[in-house]
Amino acid sequence: MNENMTRKGFVALTGATSLAAFLAACGGSSSDSGSSAAGSGDAQADGITAEESAAASTFDPASEPGGPIEIFTWAGYDDSPKDGLPIMWEQYQKGEYNSASPLKFTFLEDDQQALAKVASGYAPDIIHPCIAYTQQWKDAGLIQPLALDLLPDWAGIPEAVKAGGVIDGVAYHMPFDVGFSCLTYDADVINFDKVGGEESWEVLLDDTFKGRMALFSDDVAIIKIGHLINKGAVDPNVMTQEEIDAAKATALKIKPNLRNYWTSQTDTVNDFVNGNLDATYTWPDGYWKIKNHPKMKDRNIKYMQPTQGRLAWVCGMVLSAATKQPGRASMAMASADTPVAAAALTDLFQYAAGQQNGVMDLIKDKALVKAFQIDDPTAWAPPNAWFEAPLPNYKDFVSAGEEVKSA
Amino acid sequence: MAAIAETPTPPAPKRRRSRRETRNDGGSALSTYGLLAPMLIVLSLFFLAPLYYIFLFSVALKRFSPTDALASLNGELNAFSGELWTKLVSVDVKVMLPGLNFDVPVIVVGIVFVVLLLVAVTASRIPEYGSWIVGVAFVLLLAPFLTFPAGNNLVRLVELSSEGQYMRLFFKSVSMAMTSSVAAVLIAIPVAYFLAFCIGKSKYTWLLIVIAPFLTSYLLRVFAWKVILGDQGLINSGLTAIGVIDQPLTFLIYSQFTVIVVLTYAWVPFICLPIFLSFETIDRRLLEAAMDLGATRMQAFRKISLPIIAPGIVAAFLFVFIPSIGEYITPTLVGGTQGTMYGQSLANQFVGGAFNWQFGSAMALFLLGVVLLLTFATARFLRAGGGGL
Numbered sequence: 001m002n003e004n005m006t007r008k009g010f011v012a013l014t015g016a017t018s019l020a021a022f023l024a025a026c027g028g029s030s031s032d033s034g035s036s037a038a039g040s041g042d043a044q045a046d047g048i049t050a051e052e053s054a055a056a057s058t059f060d061p062a063s064e065p066g067g068p069i070e071i072f073t074w075a076g077y078d079d080s081p082k083d084g085l086p087i088m089w090e091q092y093q094k095g096e097y098n099s100a101s102p103l104k105f106t107f108l109e110d111d112q113q114a115l116a117k118v119a120s121g122y123a124p125d126i127i128h129p130c131i132a133y134t135q136q137w138k139d140a141g142l143i144q145p146l147a148l149d150l151l152p153d154w155a156g157i158p159e160a161v162k163a164g165g166v167i168d169g170v171a172y173h174m175p176f177d178v179g180f181s182c183l184t185y186d187a188d189v190i191n192f193d194k195v196g197g198e199e200s201w202e203v204l205l206d207d208t209f210k211g212r213m214a215l216f217s218d219d220v221a222i223i224k225i226g227h228l229i230n231k232g233a234v235d236p237n238v239m240t241q242e243e244i245d246a247a248k249a250t251a252l253k254i255k256p257n258l259r260n261y262w263t264s265q266t267d268t269v270n271d272f273v274n275g276n277l278d279a280t281y282t283w284p285d286g287y288w289k290i291k292n293h294p295k296m297k298d299r300n301i302k303y304m305q306p307t308q309g310r311l312a313w314v315c316g317m318v319l320s321a322a323t324k325q326p327g328r329a330s331m332a333m334a335s336a337d338t339p340v341a342a343a344a345l346t347d348l349f350q351y352a353a354g355q356q357n358g359v360m361d362l363i364k365d366k367a368l369v370k371a372f373q374i375d376d377p378t379a380w381a382p383p384n385a386w387f388e389a390p391l392p393n394y395k396d397f398v399s400a401g402e403e404v405k406s407a
Numbered sequence: 408m409a410a411i412a413e414t415p416t417p418p419a420p421k422r423r424r425s426r427r428e429t430r431n432d433g434g435s436a437l438s439t440y441g442l443l444a445p446m447l448i449v450l451s452l453f454f455l456a457p458l459y460y461i462f463l464f465s466v467a468l469k470r471f472s473p474t475d476a477l478a479s480l481n482g483e484l485n486a487f488s489g490e491l492w493t494k495l496v497s498v499d500v501k502v503m504l505p506g507l508n509f510d511v512p513v514i515v516v517g518i519v520f521v522v523l524l525l526v527a528v529t530a531s532r533i534p535e536y537g538s539w540i541v542g543v544a545f546v547l548l549l550a551p552f553l554t555f556p557a558g559n560n561l562v563r564l565v566e567l568s569s570e571g572q573y574m575r576l577f578f579k580s581v582s583m584a585m586t587s588s589v590a591a592v593l594i595a596i597p598v599a600y601f602l603a604f605c606i607g608k609s610k611y612t613w614l615l616i617v618i619a620p621f622l623t624s625y626l627l628r629v630f631a632w633k634v635i636l637g638d639q640g641l642i643n644s645g646l647t648a649i650g651v652i653d654q655p656l657t658f659l660i661y662s663q664f665t666v667i668v669v670l671t672y673a674w675v676p677f678i679c680l681p682i683f684l685s686f687e688t689i690d691r692r693l694l695e696a697a698m699d700l701g702a703t704r705m706q707a708f709r710k711i712s713l714p715i716i717a718p719g720i721v722a723a724f725l726f727v728f729i730p731s732i733g734e735y736i737t738p739t740l741v742g743g744t745q746g747t748m749y750g751q752s753l754a755n756q757f758v759g760g761a762f763n764w765q766f767g768s769a770m771a772l773f774l775l776g777v778v779l780l781l782t783f784a785t786a787r788f789l790r791a792g793g794g795g796l
Contacts, residue, residue: 116757139480260743402761
């Protein structure tokens with residue numbers, strides 16, 4: 001055989017070997033993924049009826065295999081202690097399972113990216129999406145019902161807040177952080193008094209501030225803002241295709257005035273305090289960081305309350321369908337649901353919390369309660385704020401937002 | 408003599424090869440090809456196999472999602488319908504020439520560019536005017552895409568129809584990649600020339616210094632430019648301090664210009680190497696002879712050095728162009744609203760809001776096809792001796 005080996009023959013032989021190895025690998029992998037998919041499908045089919053969910057707390061943390069509990073969350077919610085204040089994961093970390101199943105944090109950029117990443121095979125134990133996306137997570141078979149008996153403070157979350165995470169009577173989402181999304185701006189530069197004194201999203205169309213404003217790169221938010229500008233204080237979660245197209249057209253008009261669509265709030269905060277921006281879309285903590293930054297001490301920094309209403313969100317924890325430690329992961333979620341953790345959420349991140357049982361008394365910095373109207377329900381209701389809600393035409397929002405960004 | 412010349416040469420007597428010689432030949436062949444085996448296996452597993460899957464996804468012959476619910480969310484098609492490809496390429500290109508605007512199907516633009524590319528790589532065989540034709544073909548290939556800092560263009564395809572957002576993004580990316588590649592090559596040539604001819608023994612030390620930035624983290628290098636080009640950065644602060652400007656130059660950061668500058672900077676150190684090596688192959692005596700015969704330095708460079716280093720320049724151009732056209736990190740970090748590139752949109756199909764693996768696969772295959780075409784054309788060009796420049 002050696003005697004007659006030609007280059008062509010050798011390449012063919014090598015190719016055949018590679019092909020065989022590849023097919024073997026594919027065979028293994030497809031059977032793996034097949035069984036995994038089937039497994040999750042079975043888990044869904046077996047465990048997701050309302051009746052069973054009520055008694056779905058059959059997880060036994062003691063018998064679980066151990067290993068890190070991976071939490072796929074927003075940057076900043078890791079376990080670094082801040083200012084000596086208690087942190088949201090402290091209860092779990094002081095518990096008996098922390099050494100065998102320590103918490104490990106990975107960070108997401110936005111809901112869409114998180115969903116795409118987990119759907120593509122990434123398998124954390126706990127995920128931190130916003131409540132409006134619960135249906136999509138559930139439909140995709142990526143999450144499982146919560147083990148309510150392992151969440152002792154569950155009753156402290158108002159029914160209205162957790163309603164969006166309950167599907168067919170089964171709870172899938174544990175509300176954790178609640179906040180606004182709006183423009184932080186320098187009132188010394190952007191003076192709404194000159195245009196009637198009313199703050200408005202329309203400032204984004206003002207080319208006086210061209211290149212001095214920024215928005216979050218979230219496709220849905222880009223379109224919702226366009227809609228609020230077009231229609232005023234109406235629910236931006238309910239839009240027809242014509243309205244989406246009109247909102248897209250408005251967003252395209254806004255685009256030339258923007259410096260960038262940011263993907264990291266830290267970046268936009270830095271841009272603002274370094275004098276590169278006069279207005280940027282932030283969450284409450286971003287506003288607070290800018291307002292209290294030493295470089296901004298002589299500036300009049302405000303968090304806009306537009307006539308069309310702020311955007312608002314409820315985010316929280318869901319239990320991955322793929323977790324091998326659902327009991328311990330649930331216990332980690334429980335530690336973030338305590339009143340102490342909820343108060344820390346306001347003190348450390350300037351957000352309101354899903355958990356509200358006795359939280360107001362535990363918040364150390366009462367100025368934050370006033371600044372963000374945490375104790376004022378009207379500030380958190382339409383037309384002052386529009387909470388995210390499930391979008392039946394979500395893909396149309398995303399497609400329009402993408403078109404704006406790539407134009 | 409003629410008779411002798413016509414006498415056929417007797418065939419050399421066949422000598423039977425010994426078994427040992429044959430075995431040695433076989434062994435030698437095996438060991439030679441054996442060196443290739445790891446590469447072929449790696450190529451099959453890590454390039455051809457993913458490519459195969461991307462192809463299947465792109466024509467909807469295979470679904471990515473393991474469940475129907477996920478496939479529905481993902482927007483995956485169940486069977487090939489051409490829909491994905493239609494969405495990508497069935498658009499008109501608005502060609503804007505001075506005083507002349509017209510629309511043509513994208514496929515026509517593609518054919519024109521393939522023809523120009525073929526002319527560029529084969530025309531050198533044409534006697535007398537070959538090199539001129541090659542030059543004109545290259546200019547026609549490059550000119551539509553060259554972008555200038557403030558966004559001014561000479562002759563350029565500037566707009567696509569509204570439904571062609573991906574193709575528009577592709578052309579924009581080609582334009583940005585092309586501009587940064589040309590700029591990088593133009594910067595690298597004098598640097599490499601200086602290293603090869605103007606420095607003595609220490610040239611390799613200097614070469615190492617030149618390519619040193621390439622050895623640091625790419626992210627760091629991109630972020631460094633944010634410090635330099637920012638509104639309060641080195642350039643704006645400096646110009647403000649000396650009274651040239653009173654407001655920061657906003658186009659310096661978060662713009663197409665920024666992306667082009669960063670890409671150019673990022674690749675210059677890398678491409679200095681092939682161009683330097685091309686200069687090193689030049690026989691110095693040829694240059695000396697040219698000078699002795701009265702040629703100026705520039706004439707000597709144009710008539711002797713340039714044809715010799717042409718393959719190195721083309722290779723260097725391609726080294727920059729291919730990774731730049733699919734860039735993701737640089738436009739994400741410094742691109743702003745105007746510097747979005749095809750690679751970002753492609754990534755968004757897989758790990759972003761668009762969440763459509765099938766369409767992402769079609770986009771990836773399209774990009775790969777363009778890159779393969781360019782690579783093939785370049786290989787032909789180099790094989791033809793650099794186009795006879």
